[in-house]
Amino acid sequence: MRLAYDxxxxxxxxxxxxxxxxxxxxxxxxxxxxxxxxxxxxxxxYGTRVVLLVGSGDNGxxxxxxxxxxxxxxxRVDALCLxxxxxxxxxxxxxxxxxxxxxxxxxxxxxxxxxxVVDGIVGIGGSGGLRPDAARVVARAEASAALLVAVxxxxxxxxxxxxxxxxxxxxxxxxxPGTLKPGLLVDPGSSCAGLVEVVDIxxxxxxxxxxxxxxxxxxxxxxxxxxxxxxxxxxxxxRGVVGVVAGSDEYPGAAVLCAGAAVRSGAGxxxxxxxxxxxxxxxxxxxxxxxxxxRVQARVIGPxxxxxxxxLDQVARPEPxxxxxxxxxxxxxxxxxxxxxxxxxELVRVLAAAGVEATREQVEARRLHWAREAARxxxxxxxxxxxxxxxxxxxxRVRVNPTGTPWLxxxxxxxxxxxxxxxxxxxxxxxxxxxxxxxxxxxxxxRLAADGASTSASAVLDALPAALRAVLR
Ligand SMILES: NC(=O)C1=CN([C@@H]2O[C@H](COP(=O)(O)OP(=O)(O)OC[C@H]3O[C@@H](n4cnc5c(N)ncnc54)[C@H](O)[C@@H]3O)[C@@H](O)[C@H]2O)[C@@H](O)CC1
Ligand SMILES: Nc1ncnc2c1ncn2[C@@H]1O[C@H](COP(=O)(O)OP(=O)(O)O)[C@@H](O)[C@H]1O
Ligand SMILES: [K+]
Numbered sequence: 001m002r003l004a005y006d007x008x009x010x011x012x013x014x015x016x017x018x019x020x021x022x023x024x025x026x027x028x029x030x031x032x033x034x035x036x037x038x039x040x041x042x043x044x045x046y047g048t049r050v051v052l053l054v055g056s057g058d059n060g061x062x063x064x065x066x067x068x069x070x071x072x073x074x075x076r077v078d079a080l081c082l083x084x085x086x087x088x089x090x091x092x093x094x095x096x097x098x099x100x101x102x103x104x105x106x107x108x109x110x111x112x113x114x115x116x117v118v119d120g121i122v123g124i125g126g127s128g129g130l131r132p133d134a135a136r137v138v139a140r141a142e143a144s145a146a147l148l149v150a151v152x153x154x155x156x157x158x159x160x161x162x163x164x165x166x167x168x169x170x171x172x173x174x175x176x177p178g179t180l181k182p183g184l185l186v187d188p189g190s191s192c193a194g195l196v197e198v199v200d201i202x203x204x205x206x207x208x209x210x211x212x213x214x215x216x217x218x219x220x221x222x223x224x225x226x227x228x229x230x231x232x233x234x235x236x237x238x239r240g241v242v243g244v245v246a247g248s249d250e251y252p253g254a255a256v257l258c259a260g261a262a263v264r265s266g267a268g269x270x271x272x273x274x275x276x277x278x279x280x281x282x283x284x285x286x287x288x289x290x291x292x293x294x295r296v297q298a299r300v301i302g303p304x305x306x307x308x309x310x311x312l313d314q315v316a317r318p319e320p321x322x323x324x325x326x327x328x329x330x331x332x333x334x335x336x337x338x339x340x341x342x343x344x345x346e347l348v349r350v351l352a353a354a355g356v357e358a359t360r361e362q363v364e365a366r367r368l369h370w371a372r373e374a375a376r377x378x379x380x381x382x383x384x385x386x387x388x389x390x391x392x393x394x395x396x397r398v399r400v401n402p403t404g405t406p407w408l409x410x411x412x413x414x415x416x417x418x419x420x421x422x423x424x425x426x427x428x429x430x431x432x433x434x435x436x437x438x439x440x441x442x443x444x445x446x447r448l449a450a451d452g453a454s455t456s457a458s459a460v461l462d463a464l465p466a467a468l469r470a471v472l473r
Contacts, residue, residue, distance in 0.1 A: 051146070279291050
């Protein structure tokens with residue numbers, strides 16, 4: 001499991017760790033790790049050109065101390081000091097190592113033929129986007145061929161949320177001291193961070209003492225451990241029967257995709273309930289599915305159903321349920337534990353049903369916040385789809401999905417996700433695990449299906465067995 005802590009927790013853990021150490025030790029550790037990683041990225045440091053973008057706080061201090069270490073290893077290091085002040089000891093260390101300091105933007109031309117640029121403008125102490133001077137310098141750095149390495153977070157990104165309210169750095173690599181921050185896992189922050197590497201500064205025990213992390217992200221091992229697997233004595237009923245209530249005369253394809261995803265992701269049996277035409281299509285494509293009502297361990301309700309009235313009695317049953325699309329707004333009628341799977345537009349309607357006002361734009365700009373808010377307001381686990389899928393539980397736990405690709409933004413791919421989640425619920429996973437494991441597998445299947453180009457919901461469905469095998473192998 002990858003764990004991310006928000007700024008408040010990081011500051012508390014850093015204070016506890018620093019209390020037992022000589023002054024400056026933490027920054028020294030951070031700078032050593034950052035310099036070592038930069039040296040690795042450069043291959044050989046001798047004769048390379050490194051430019052530091054330095055803000056007024058300790059984030060700039062990290063960059064200056066790391067720059068001093070690179071200078072001692074033979075790099076030519078120039079610092080562009082963009083803040084109202086500059087970290088004194090860091091500046092002195094860089095000068096002592098043979099580096100140079102420049103005021104503001106006066107030597108921005110150095111960026112044009114730099115090999116590596118370090119973004120130390122602002123870190124966990126930042127608020128708002130880049131100031132105009134910094135934004136101009138960053139644009140020049142991004143236009144150059146240099147590797148752009150952010151210290152802690154890409155400047156301008158909110159470390160606790162991933163929100164960006166103005167101009168931000170788009171880094172190739174982010175080196176983050178101590179622990180991951182949520183802003184490195186949630187878009188738009190996550191997309192701005194590039195490859196993320198944690199630089200160990202000994203914070204681990206102090207973070208663990210603070211309790212639960214702010215945000216988690218599953219890794220392959222976690223998914224393998226959570227996935228329901230058949231034992232020697234298993235039969236199809238023990239593995240879990242999932243009822244798929246999906247599709248309509250208008251959208252029969254949603255039924256085929258959702259039922260197929262349940263078939264492909266480990267359900268012992270799939271019972272399909274829907275209109276005749278859709279039933280015919282489902283059985284023609286998935287002969288292993290069974291038509292009609294019967295005992296199930298969980299249901300998926302909603303994909304491809306524009307008219308809610310027809311399915312409301314199914315929502316009220318006591319078994320765990322995935323409520324997708326319009327059905328998510330009927331959460332209050334659920335007779336058992338519910339997993340809601342809205343995209344941003346649908347989340348607005350779910351929130352409205354819970355008496356909370358928000359616009360689609362607001363949800364898209366603050367995904368972590370609104371997923372949490374919806375879980376709290378509805379009392380259900382909420383899986384918010386889109387650029388960084390966020391799964392939030394009413395008790396405050398949040399998982400963000402590290403797999404996935406924008407190629408998944410294709411008609412019907414949400415129907416596939418709902419089917420996977422339904423099969424996992426039927427297999428006995430609680431809604432929070434079912435949602436986060438489903439998003440993980442769906443995201444991996446999406447990447448395998450797309451393989452760097454366009455894909456379709458049917459191809460994602462076909463890639464599910466390969467995604468499962470990749471995890472269980
Ligand atoms: N606290 C610690 O023990 C450690 C801190 N470390 C580093 O210190 C950083 C935090 O340092 P600080 O608390 O000084 O905070 P930052 O350096 O992140 O930023 C604070 C400074 O930036 C200014 N500022 C805020 N938003 C800005 C914006 N949008 N544009 C330009 N300037 C802006 C503020 O006025 C303030 O002067 C971390 O991100 C990390 O890089 C590391 O050295 C590890 C240890
Ligand atoms: N920009 C994006 N990046 C990554 N995944 C995305 C993006 N946009 C959409 N997705 C994913 O694609 C799927 C689309 O689901 P949904 O919006 O319900 O579409 P549909 O109703 O057509 O099936 C979801 O899993 C969602 O998380
Ligand atoms: K930074």
